Amino acid sequence: MAKKINIAFFGSSLVSAYWNGAATYYRGIIRALHERGHQITFYEPDAYERQKHRDIPDPDWAKVVVYSAEGNQGVNRALEDASSADLIVKASGIGVFDEYLETAVLDIKKPDALVTFWDVDAPATLDRVQNNSADSFRPLIPNYDLILTYGGGEPVVNAYKALGARECIPIYNALDATTHYPVSPDSRFAGDLGFLGNRIPDRETRVEEFLFRAATQLPDYKFILGGNGWESKPMPINVNYLGHIYTRDHNAFNCTPKAVLNISRESMARYGFSPATRVFEAAGAGACIITDFWKGIERFLEPGREIIVAENGDGVAESLRQLTPEKARKIGDAARQRVLAEHTYTHRAEQLEAILSSDFDSRKLQRFC
Template sequence: MKLVVLGLSLSSSWGNGHATTYRALLRAFAARGHEVLFLERDVPWYASHRDLAAPEFCELRLYGALDELKTRWASEVERADAVIVGSYVPDGVEVGRWVQKTARGVVAFYDIDTPVTLAKLAAGDHEYLHPDLIPGYHAYMSFTGGPTLERLERRYGSPAARALYCSVDAEAYRPLAEPTRWDLSYLGTYSPDRQPTLERLLLEPARRAPELKFCVAGPQYPADIDWPANVERLDHVGPTDHPAFYAASRYTLNVTRADMIEAGYSPSVRLFEAAACGTPIISDIWDGLETLFEPGREIVLALGSEEVLRALRDTDEGARRTMADRARARILAEHTAAHRAAELEAHLNEAVAAARRLETV
């Protein structure tokens, strides 16, 4: 099929998790024989941090404003078999209205931020999605599964809310033979609602265990954070360097945003990446995590610094490696980009079939 995607970013992974998600998914989708056009708003903060200007798996085109999008790319949107609008697209409400009016094929919304989106809608914040648009999307594909899908259908009128979790490119993310630099690392952009958990599960353990080494990588952290002396700071680690980053870590930490903890069933792409790289994960706790990894066998769950330090200090190397191997096997069996691309294809085909049934009524 011919697929057009209007997403936040494919060209730049700086300060967002969308780009790596789209890259893995669309590369695998194209490998299934489909043609993909990605349309991205040209904004200065991504223009100065582009790490994939010319993807080989799809056509990437930038547009400068809504008028340019509507005039230059209307025919592509009109003729596509399917059009996807992503969360956090600039002027996403107007983009969505235009797509629903212009496209002749099926239209879908891909929400990489579902709990945040629903919190915004509840507060009357329609930054990139208006409730009136949801029934007009043939499919609402969500980073969050579980009860949230029923809520999207019953409360907001989605014809078909389907889970489409993030995934990992198993070719790009694999174990590497790197010297160990850190006992525990964390990779993520600063977020105020994640910071208390980072404080509890990494900074406090670092203060209590000065003999251990820690790392926090990611942009936008405030200058006034008091980093312990044994915590190394990296401002940015590009996607191509993620496997080496994980390989240099005895464990890596997963920290979840508050809205996603409340919703549950909202795995971060970092979970899948780290596991695919063979690095054991210590995670905060939320509903649905047990459907992805078996606690105690494939992942360490931690409420506070005690559980973190117990894993770092008391787990022997054999047990650590066994846990990592189990988690990697789980990811390769269920959560690669190839799995997710097949799910995307199935969701779009389901939407096409449903639209055709409506036409015959």
């Protein structure tokens, strides 16, 4: 698209991945849009101690505006500043002011601007609005020019359209090859299988099955667990819990164990077509990935050649028994080649530009074409 646009983006945090699984996704897509000439301002609240746990400084590829999580004065200033943008994005799961912003971004846009709801957790959003007819977001869905999601495929698209969405399009997670790539192993992360993910109710039972059950079956193998919230969780003795792993250490975490594990949240697995950011981070580092099964895996990586798929903890254990270092290296190399060819954030930015240039609502989009 010839026209370069000014984007106002309201999200959880761009500068901190602390209790913020969407950080890698935000950084990848926003950096790629900047490289294509677009201007992005990212508005984030000072909440959940994220500013105390920054893992990147303010980037040169986006302007970051941090507003207070106390009272409405700060968020209202941010909204006033964002009102001149060509594209206003309200992401899901900011954690504060979500209901307020869902309405406010619709109120502030110019007549010739677009307003988008970008859902980084569509299964949770859809479950909420479908189970509660009085949910405040539900009647707002048809008012957005576009719903974007970072996963979900046809099940999510159909569900949003049934709720009145004008258009719903997935823009999947991807690889930022400038930040996730092969590095030398690090002894802190040595082991047979590593998993990196925060402890949340929607994932905990599946971690017990796919990680802890496998560890119990393989007492002579070493398992590595990183992420927030697991310190009080009973786990097998051969699981080494490391706590929060900063983004700067993700490459080493992915490159050191013989394999890394992807465990989807229950809702993500149920909807399918929802590769987590950790899948592309690990693939970019050339890691051999073992994943739980979810519909649509083959759209991103080929099972058996570029990724190993396990139905349960028994399957994870059996996969590890059969996995030689040579086989792990071959699978990791194939995964890296695939994501570099098809699944980078440059690919996703090109997709977004094509969406904005499409004719699904030519009255609003013609100025961007």
